[in-house]
Amino acid sequence: MKHKLLILSQDENQYRALIEEARLVNLEFATQPADDVDIVLGEPKPIKAALDSLPALIWAQSIWAGIEPLVGPASRRNYILTNARGVFGRLMSEYVIGYLLAHERKIFKRLEDQKNKSWDETETGTLLGKTIGLLGVGSIGAEVARAAKFFGMNVRGYTRGSETSKHVDMYYHGSNLLEFAEGLDYLLNILPSTVDTRKIVSTALLNALPSHALFINVGRGQAVDESALIEALNQNKIAGAVLDVFEREPLPKEHPFWTTPNLLMTFHTAAPSFVEDITKLFIENYKSFNEGKPLKYQVDFEKGY
Amino acid sequence: MKHKLLILSQDENQYRALIEEARLVNLEFATQPADDVDIVLGEPKPIKAALDSLPALIWAQSIWAGIEPLVGPASRRNYILTNARGVFGRLMSEYVIGYLLAHERKIFKRLEDQKNKSWDETETGTLLGKTIGLLGVGSIGAEVARAAKFFGMNVRGYTRGSETSKHVDMYYHGSNLLEFAEGLDYLLNILPSTVDTRKIVSTALLNALPSHALFINVGRGQAVDESALIEALNQNKIAGAVLDVFEREPLPKEHPFWTTPNLLMTFHTAAPSFVEDITKLFIENYKSFNEGKPLKYQVDFEKGY
Numbered sequence: 224m225k226h227k228l229l230i231l232s233q234d235e236n237q238y239r240a241l242i243e244e245a246r247l248v249n250l251e252f253a254t255q256p257a258d259d260v261d262i263v264l265g266e267p268k269p270i271k272a273a274l275d276s277l278p279a280l281i282w283a284q285s286i287w288a289g290i291e292p293l294v295g296p297a298s299r300r301n302y303i304l305t306n307a308r309g310v311f312g313r314l315m316s317e318y319v320i321g322y323l324l325a326h327e328r329k330i331f332k333r334l335e336d337q338k339n340k341s342w343d344e345t346e347t348g349t350l351l352g353k354t355i356g357l358l359g360v361g362s363i364g365a366e367v368a369r370a371a372k373f374f375g376m377n378v379r380g381y382t383r384g385s386e387t388s389k390h391v392d393m394y395y396h397g398s399n400l401l402e403f404a405e406g407l408d409y410l411l412n413i414l415p416s417t418v419d420t421r422k423i424v425s426t427a428l429l430n431a432l433p434s435h436a437l438f439i440n441v442g443r444g445q446a447v448d449e450s451a452l453i454e455a456l457n458q459n460k461i462a463g464a465v466l467d468v469f470e471r472e473p474l475p476k477e478h479p480f481w482t483t484p485n486l487l488m489t490f491h492t493a494a495p496s497f498v499e500d501i502t503k504l505f506i507e508n509y510k511s512f513n514e515g516k517p518l519k520y521q522v523d524f525e526k527g528y
Numbered sequence: 529m530k531h532k533l534l535i536l537s538q539d540e541n542q543y544r545a546l547i548e549e550a551r552l553v554n555l556e557f558a559t560q561p562a563d564d565v566d567i568v569l570g571e572p573k574p575i576k577a578a579l580d581s582l583p584a585l586i587w588a589q590s591i592w593a594g595i596e597p598l599v600g601p602a603s604r605r606n607y608i609l610t611n612a613r614g615v616f617g618r619l620m621s622e623y624v625i626g627y628l629l630a631h632e633r634k635i636f637k638r639l640e641d642q643k644n645k646s647w648d649e650t651e652t653g654t655l656l657g658k659t660i661g662l663l664g665v666g667s668i669g670a671e672v673a674r675a676a677k678f679f680g681m682n683v684r685g686y687t688r689g690s691e692t693s694k695h696v697d698m699y700y701h702g703s704n705l706l707e708f709a710e711g712l713d714y715l716l717n718i719l720p721s722t723v724d725t726r727k728i729v730s731t732a733l734l735n736a737l738p739s740h741a742l743f744i745n746v747g748r749g750q751a752v753d754e755s756a757l758i759e760a761l762n763q764n765k766i767a768g769a770v771l772d773v774f775e776r777e778p779l780p781k782e783h784p785f786w787t788t789p790n791l792l793m794t795f796h797t798a799a800p801s802f803v804e805d806i807t808k809l810f811i812e813n814y815k816s817f818n819e820g821k822p823l824k825y826q827v828d829f830e831k832g833y
Contacts, residue, residue, distance in 0.1 A: 317679065318629075318652075324630075325629075327626075333794045334636065336795070337786060337793050340781050344797055345797070346797065347623075347800060349622060351619075373675070476645050481645050489638045490638070490641070490647050490648055492638075492649055492652050495652060
């Protein structure tokens, strides 16, 4: 049976070239939505926009991990949705370890010293022996946990119920959220945006952290009560925050985050979807699809991830 | 047999408290140089200054790795000199990985973007698949190599002759220095200061690097031809440099390094001697000393390390 693929991505040309190179069996390309397109590959938003013009759609492969536009309560669900996982763990680990080291090693302060020609031997901190808490331990969390153990950290994980990573020293669930937060040096949110995770990083959770704690968000902006975080930083209830994701992206110019003290931001750049990685995943999934086998990383529309 | 220990360090009180706590057999403390002091623990410079007043000295434990003041050609050599090793590897790894990630992740650029309220999604780089070259592979180099492999890098090592770390993919020796440098993404100097290593980071070596290469120096400033490095940075022959050590420390205010483009500096703070770590090493060595066994990390006065 022939399959027809539509690519809906800003990197369409790169994806097409790499997929053509792989000479996949039974695969043809479409250049626009059509009645016979049964596979789509791309970013969630353009896929969402094209859904009504894809009556024969059987499988959509998202090139991102986050697929919120496709799993809303009113969304079409009569197709298989797979997202990108597995490829982001290493990149997220680099981001998290990078910003933890920037914090401990006082990398920004040293640059200020240099600008002031001030030879300041203020001692550096270390990751060794510190405790990190992971809000959410999926494939990304497991990879961050592995990196944290490499640097000699203690690792706590807060999950709905699963305890899959062996690099997590201690798991917490359900109502044990504040207990999980107690005494953490670093809190990392990796949770997706769902009804259950909305504003899970609340005033109560931030108050439960020690005042020297650093908060990092690489999950979703919706998981954070933004006003609570701003207040915690303004009142030095925690030492700092590093945010890669926000409730609204791009972050509006008038948002207080831009100038909140001890807040560093990046621009949803922590774990980019490298075309080569995603293509590899697509090819693997296509081969399964063509042979009628189950696909990797299927999204549960009900759960929303 | 009784032993008498003199501590010559700015952290004397901390060291004394921790050593007293260990209740070491046969050990007494001296508070100043005396004829019956046979052990000294401290920084190399005050040890050097006290040598003439310590006729009975048998063993000196340096709390630093670098012991240049004690191994010059005219220096006294009729005692056992041990330095601090083993404890710095993990700290150095943190420093190196931290600055490599700051470079790849454009951590400083993102801060500028934030100040300008500019949502810039410029893609981030990654350590995965990059190649690092280690000038010197002792205990610190081995630990950095281990961290580099963790992040998926290729690792080259340049040594006098030893090939001790299994985390180094390929070793180079002697006249193969420029071959070693070819195609490196990152060059890391960890060499001590000896006659053989002086200005090993020369114009020729810097010219052999790709223009996107980053140079990091955590070894000794003497290993770098400072003028050659300044020229390489001014002419964009390499992408950047991160220096923790310098020919003269503290770096004089008029030194061009302070304002050389793409040069980041720290202030000999990459791997601090934490009192707890050094005390542990001292106690281990003291027990061997008291029992007439060989000590760990003995310095070869001839080689200078």
